[in-house]
Amino acid sequence: MTLLPDPASARAARLACREGAPRPTAGMAPGFTQCNMISLPKDWAWDFLLYAQRNPKPCPVLDVTDPGSHRSALAPDADLRTDIPLYRIWRDGVLAEETPDATAAWAEHPDLVTFLIGCSFTFETPLQQAGIEMRHIAEGCNVPMFLTDRDCRPAGRLHGKMVVSMRPIPAGRVAEAAMISGRTPAVHGAPVHIGAPEALGIADLMRPDFGDPVQIRPGEVPVFWACGVTPQAALMASKPPFAITHAPGYMFITDVPDTHWQV
Amino acid sequence: MTLLPDPASARAARLACREGAPRPTAGMAPGFTQCNMISLPKDWAWDFLLYAQRNPKPCPVLDVTDPGSHRSALAPDADLRTDIPLYRIWRDGVLAEETPDATAAWAEHPDLVTFLIGCSFTFETPLQQAGIEMRHIAEGCNVPMFLTDRDCRPAGRLHGKMVVSMRPIPAGRVAEAAMISGRTPAVHGAPVHIGAPEALGIADLMRPDFGDPVQIRPGEVPVFWACGVTPQAALMASKPPFAITHAPGYMFITDVPDTHWQV
Incomplete structure (x- = not known):
């Protein structure tokens, strides 16, 4: 075995997620951190970050983007709108659509704040x-x-x-x-x-x-x-007007080695 | 030794902090979690919670109050305005005053959000x-x-x-x-x-x-x-109009055993 996972494998896996048919990411790019994702209008960002702080076991926040940004420090060359294999678009707490490309949904709200949440x-x-x-x-x-x-x-x-x-x-x-x-x-x-x-x-x-x-x-x-799908349960119960999430099991693959999170 | 610290000792220590002459809390109520504190107007709360998320080693957030509340789930019978031995009042990033009772300062801003941050x-x-x-x-x-x-x-x-x-x-x-x-x-x-x-x-x-x-x-x-005094360095550098903090070393004593935080 090698001591460090190959960063090229994380990038290749993201490219496959962007361009290939949607499939769950379990086992892809082993050794690299995968994330749950939830994007909410800025008006809801405080409530969500506080929800995560109060529920750190299901909602460990690994990164938060600036409003409107689709870039994350966890994978600088990734595009959060396209690099997850399957997205869910939520309207008023109801799952409205699943799509492999969230670019159009992202464009609906210019101030989305995106939360990347640790994954088991x-x-x-x-x-x-x-x-x-x-x-x-x-x-x-x-x-x-x-x-x-x-x-x-x-x-x-x-x-x-x-x-x-x-x-x-x-x-x-x-x-x-x-x-x-x-x-x-x-x-x-x-x-x-x-x-x-x-x-x-x-x-x-x-x-x-x-x-x-x-x-x-x-x-x-x-x-x-x-589980990092807990925010989606909160969407269903709390009904914010709009949200984008990953589909459960279809995660965002980052460039950060899993070992980074070990204490 | 006993297996659990006596909750009465945390309450007694808080009472001593409320009523006695200000002294650093190191060694007080051993076995109970002590916290750093920073209170900011609601308008600054998002920036601060994000700052803490991005800097988890110096700013591990253990609780966040509702706006205007002086109660924390970490010590339900405590009053955050009086139960720290010594407070600092900050105006435009400058330390304006140290006081053992922050009740008057708290009353200046009805929407303060208070962050309690882990302490070494x-x-x-x-x-x-x-x-x-x-x-x-x-x-x-x-x-x-x-x-x-x-x-x-x-x-x-x-x-x-x-x-x-x-x-x-x-x-x-x-x-x-x-x-x-x-x-x-x-x-x-x-x-x-x-x-x-x-x-x-x-x-x-x-x-x-x-x-x-x-x-x-x-x-x-x-x-x-x-160190949880890092937020005070951020106040000095970033100059928000108003803040209340603990004085370094004069901490908020909670009812939560230290062992609660062990992984």
Whole structure:
């Protein structure tokens, strides 16, 4: 293995996201930080940044753009309007459209402030290096995500429930998975819940609210991490007039190595 | 030792801060989180929250109040206007007054948003438990703090240099001090600089910009942590019309155990 991931692989992955058919980014450009995205009109930016500050496990903010900018310090040559494989356009809290190119939507509001939020994919690299299989990567699908019954702490006009991602982990490796992911608190950190899905209000692990179901084998425990799709749950609950987000699992690939976030 | 610090000790310390003669809070209510404070008119709140997001090592935000509120979730029975031993009132970036009671200043602006920011005192407890002496506590004075030549990442109208706190540590314990403090990234985390003060633009360790000088013994290395006085350097550089802060070293004592911030 090489000691540092090749920056060209992050750029190549972004180019594939920009130009290719939309596909989930799990496993793409391994070793590079992927991000959730939410763009809101400037009038809503304070409420959102405060919402993130009050809910740091689901909403760890890694970068905030200037109003109207589509550039991020996390990947200086990227264009936030085109380099995510699949975008969602939200109007009054309703998902209005999914599109691989958000340029037209971006042009509707000249003052959009964009938030890039850490993604659990960052700790999948050290989990895999520890020999812990990521089932959704093995099955070539999107990670399963669930809307829980846990309220986030509200901020201004924003409120909503927490979304979690789920990975089945062999019972003998769960503690290690908690410790490894706990070393990256800037990207969701340690699990918020281990086992007992019903205590999160999750009725059926085979029917995720976002992403795809994955097999859970005998001897495995469902492990739940706070998820960067939580802002989309806040959109649905709080109904701001306009927003652009990534589609769950279709992330923004940055130039920042995952290891940057380890404490 | 007991397993949990006594919540009554935090309340008693706050009462002493409210009613007693002003004194630095280092070593008070050990085991409870102390905070830096900055209150700004609502018009400046976005710039400041963004400044903090962009400079998380010196400005880790632990709570933000609603505009005009003097209550914090970190200590529900506290009054932010009176429970810090010594406040600073800033006008146009100039320190106008120090006072043990900020009630009158607070009344000048009905829309103040208050930010509570993590303080390095939080990791002093586990450092001391590891047998690493905190010289300023041993000498009964304020921790020495220095204005460095390192620019923070600007945000809107806010810019300024980073402030650091300094603790002399025996050379054989420095790595341990780095690792122990690194486990609490929400309260400044690991040191930003170890040894070589001249490389931070610090000319004389015996002449701190804030706080008091402490003895550095042979075989000890000056270790520098990002400091929550950094917002005050931003006030001086950026000159917002009005602000209230704590006086360096005179912190807000919360009800939250230090251990809450460990990853």
